[in-house]
Amino acid sequence: MSDAAAWLDRALAGERRALARAITWIECRHGAIGAALAKRPVGRRDHGVGQPHVVGVTGPPGSGKSTFVDRLVTRARADGQRVAVVAVDPSSPFSGGSILGDRVRMERHTGDDGVYIRSLSSRGHLGGLSAASAEVVDLFDAAGFDLVLVETVGVGQSELGIMEVADTVVVILTPESGDAVQAMKAGLLEIADVFVVNKSDRPGADRLARELARAVALDDGPWRPEVRKTVARDGDGVDAVVDATRAHLAWCVGEGRERWNQRRAAARVRLYLDLVAEKARRRAEDALDAATREALGDGELDPHALAHDHE
Amino acid sequence: MSDAAAWLDRALAGERRALARAITWIECRHGAIGAALAKRPVGRRDHGVGQPHVVGVTGPPGSGKSTFVDRLVTRARADGQRVAVVAVDPSSPFSGGSILGDRVRMERHTGDDGVYIRSLSSRGHLGGLSAASAEVVDLFDAAGFDLVLVETVGVGQSELGIMEVADTVVVILTPESGDAVQAMKAGLLEIADVFVVNKSDRPGADRLARELARAVALDDGPWRPEVRKTVARDGDGVDAVVDATRAHLAWCVGEGRERWNQRRAAARVRLYLDLVAEKARRRAEDALDAATREALGDGELDPHALAHDHE
Numbered sequence: 323m324s325d326a327a328a329w330l331d332r333a334l335a336g337e338r339r340a341l342a343r344a345i346t347w348i349e350c351r352h353g354a355i356g357a358a359l360a361k362r363p364v365g366r367r368d369h370g371v372g373q374p375h376v377v378g379v380t381g382p383p384g385s386g387k388s389t390f391v392d393r394l395v396t397r398a399r400a401d402g403q404r405v406a407v408v409a410v411d412p413s414s415p416f417s418g419g420s421i422l423g424d425r426v427r428m429e430r431h432t433g434d435d436g437v438y439i440r441s442l443s444s445r446g447h448l449g450g451l452s453a454a455s456a457e458v459v460d461l462f463d464a465a466g467f468d469l470v471l472v473e474t475v476g477v478g479q480s481e482l483g484i485m486e487v488a489d490t491v492v493v494i495l496t497p498e499s500g501d502a503v504q505a506m507k508a509g510l511l512e513i514a515d516v517f518v519v520n521k522s523d524r525p526g527a528d529r530l531a532r533e534l535a536r537a538v539a540l541d542d543g544p545w546r547p548e549v550r551k552t553v554a555r556d557g558d559g560v561d562a563v564v565d566a567t568r569a570h571l572a573w574c575v576g577e578g579r580e581r582w583n584q585r586r587a588a589a590r591v592r593l594y595l596d597l598v599a600e601k602a603r604r605r606a607e608d609a610l611d612a613a614t615r616e617a618l619g620d621g622e623l624d625p626h627a628l629a630h631d632h633e
Numbered sequence: 634m635s636d637a638a639a640w641l642d643r644a645l646a647g648e649r650r651a652l653a654r655a656i657t658w659i660e661c662r663h664g665a666i667g668a669a670l671a672k673r674p675v676g677r678r679d680h681g682v683g684q685p686h687v688v689g690v691t692g693p694p695g696s697g698k699s700t701f702v703d704r705l706v707t708r709a710r711a712d713g714q715r716v717a718v719v720a721v722d723p724s725s726p727f728s729g730g731s732i733l734g735d736r737v738r739m740e741r742h743t744g745d746d747g748v749y750i751r752s753l754s755s756r757g758h759l760g761g762l763s764a765a766s767a768e769v770v771d772l773f774d775a776a777g778f779d780l781v782l783v784e785t786v787g788v789g790q791s792e793l794g795i796m797e798v799a800d801t802v803v804v805i806l807t808p809e810s811g812d813a814v815q816a817m818k819a820g821l822l823e824i825a826d827v828f829v830v831n832k833s834d835r836p837g838a839d840r841l842a843r844e845l846a847r848a849v850a851l852d853d854g855p856w857r858p859e860v861r862k863t864v865a866r867d868g869d870g871v872d873a874v875v876d877a878t879r880a881h882l883a884w885c886v887g888e889g890r891e892r893w894n895q896r897r898a899a900a901r902v903r904l905y906l907d908l909v910a911e912k913a914r915r916r917a918e919d920a921l922d923a924a925t926r927e928a929l930g931d932g933e934l935d936p937h938a939l940a941h942d943h944e
Contacts, residue, residue: 357938499693500693504694587930595917597937598943602914618901628905
C-alpha cells in the first residue's frame with residue numbers, strides 16, 4: 323500500500339493529524355491523495371443523497387463571512403452534525419505568502435472533535451485551487467462529515483469557480499458592499515442560492531434586501547434565491563439562513579434533482595479539465611531550464627511563440 | 634499574409650473597428666493575434682522605457698473603480714495622452730454571461746479618438762483571462778497608446794493575477810470595505826503600489842488611511858506604497874493619485890528598475906505557463922467525446938483518474 327493510501331486510511335478512521343497531512347498533500351498538488359481516493363468506493367455525495375451538505379460561503383472582504391461561518395458551525399454542532407470548514411485563502415501571486423488569521427480565528431471550537439477547520443492556500447498556481455477544493459471536499463465526504471462549509475476570502479473570478487463545488491451557495495453582502503446592480507455585475511446573482519444581507523443593523527440594509535429580492539424575482543431559473551437579513555455578530559437571523567440552505571438542499575435532492583445533477587456533472591467535467599491544465603502547467607514548469615526561463619524573462623523569447631511550439 | 638495579420642495591420646494603423654475585432658479574437662482565444670504580434674518587432678514595453686504606462690486598478694465591488702477610472706481617463710486626455718481601458722468582466726462560471734454595463738458607462742468619451750474602452754470577458758475558461766489581458770496590453774502597446782488602464786470588477790485570486798500585467802497597481806478601498814487587516818488578508822498589501830481610500834467623505838476614511846499607512850510602513854519592500862484619499866465622484870484627490878502613479882513609474886525605470894524587470898520577467902514566465910495550461914485544457918476539451926463526458930458527469934469515471942491517464 324502506498325504511503326498516501328496508508329495516511330488516507332488513518333485520516334478516514336478519524337485521526338486528525340492524518341487528515342491534516344492528507345490536506346497538505348492535496349494543497350501541494352501531490353496528486354497522491356486524489357488517486358488514492360479515486361480507488362475507493364465512490365463517496366456518499368455521488369449517491370445523490372445530499373450527504374454531506376456542501377455549503378459555499380462567498381462575498382467581498384469585510385462582509386463578515388468568517389463570523390457568519392462561525393455561527394453556522396455553532397448551529398450545526400447544536401444539531402449534532404459533524405462539520406468541516408475549508409477556508410480558501412488568497413495567497414499573493416507575488417510572494418506566495420498567506421495570512422493565517424483564519425486558522426486561529428475559530429478557537430472556540432478547539433477541542434471539539436466534531437469540528438475540523440482548515441485553510442487551503444494556493445501554494446502553487448491559482449488555477450489549481452478549485453481542483454484542490456474539490457479534492458478536499460471529497461476527502462471530508464469520505465471522512466464522514468455531515469456538513470462541509472467552503473469559505474472564500476474575496477469575491478472574484480476564481481472564488482466563483484471554487485463555489486462550483488458547493489451544493490448550496492450563500493452570498494454575503496453588506497449595505498456598504500454596493501447595491502444589487504454591483505452584485506449583478508459581479509455575477510453573484512447567477513451563483514447565489516441564498517443571499518444574506520449581513521450587518522443589517524446598518525443603514526441601507528432594507529433597501530439592499532428589497533433590491534436583491536426584486537432582482538431575483540426577475541430571474542426565471544428553477545430555484546429562486548432566498549434573501550435573508552442577519553447580524554452575524556449577534557447571531558440574529560442565522561437560523562433563518564440555515565433553514566433556507568436546508569430548504570435548498572431538499573429541493574436539490576427532490577424537485578430540483580435534474581438541475582442539481584447537471585450542475586454537479588458540469589463541475590466534474592470542469593474539474594477534469596482543471597486537472598489536465600494543471601498537469602500540463604507543472605510539466606512545462608519542470609521542463610523549463612534556466613536558459614529558457616531567462617530568455618523568456620528578458621523578452622528574447624516570446625511567451626506566445628514558445629507556448630505555440632510547446633509539444 | 635494571414636487574415637489575423639491583415640486585421641492586426643489595420644488595427645495598428647489606428648482603425649478602431651479592426652482593433653475591436655482583434656480584441657474579440659484574443660478574447661475568444663483564437664491565438665492568431667498573439668502569434669501575429671509575436672512576429673513583429675518587440676513592443677515599446679519590452680524596451681523598458683515605461684511606454685505605455687500600464688496601470689492596474691482593482692478593489693472590491695462598490696469601491697467606485699469605474700468612476701475612478703473615468704477620472705483617470707479625463708486627466709490623461711487633458712495631458713494629451715492616448716488612453717486605452719480594458720475592463721476585465723466577471724462572467725459567471727455557470728452561464729458564461731456578462732453584464733455589459735461597463736461598456737456603456739463611459740459614454741462621455743464617445744467620439745474621442747484618443748480613448749479606447751473595451752470590456753474583456755472570459756468567454757472560455759477563467760484560466761485564460763490573465764493571458765488574454767496580457768495579450769490585449771501588448772496590442773495596445775503596439776497600437777501606440779500612452780496609458781493603458783486595466784480594471785477588474787472584483788478583488789479575488791484571479792483579479793490579483795490579472796494585475797501582474799500592470800507596471801503600477803492601484804488598489805481602491807472605501808471606509809466600508811473593511812479595515813487594513815482585511816486588506817492584508819486579501820493579499821492587497823503585497824500587490825498595491827498606490828492605495829486609494831475612495832469615498833473619503835464618509836466616516837472611517839481617516840482611520841482606514843492611517844491604518845494602511847501604518848501597515849505599509851511595516852513593509853520593508855523596495856517601494857513603499859503611497860496612500861491617498863479621494864472622492865472620485867467629485868474628482869477630489871485624483872490628481873494626487875496620478876502624481877503617485879507617475880512617481881511609481883519613474884521609480885520603475887530608475888532606481889527600481891531591477892525590481893521592475895524581475896516583476897515583468899516573472900509575469901512573462903507565468904504568461905507562458907498560463908498559455909501552455911490553456912492550450913492543454915482546450916485540447917482535452919476538444920478531445921472529450923460525448924460518452925466520456927457523460928461518464929464523467931455521472932461519476933462513473935473519476936476526474937482524477939482520467940486526468941492521471943491523460944497523455
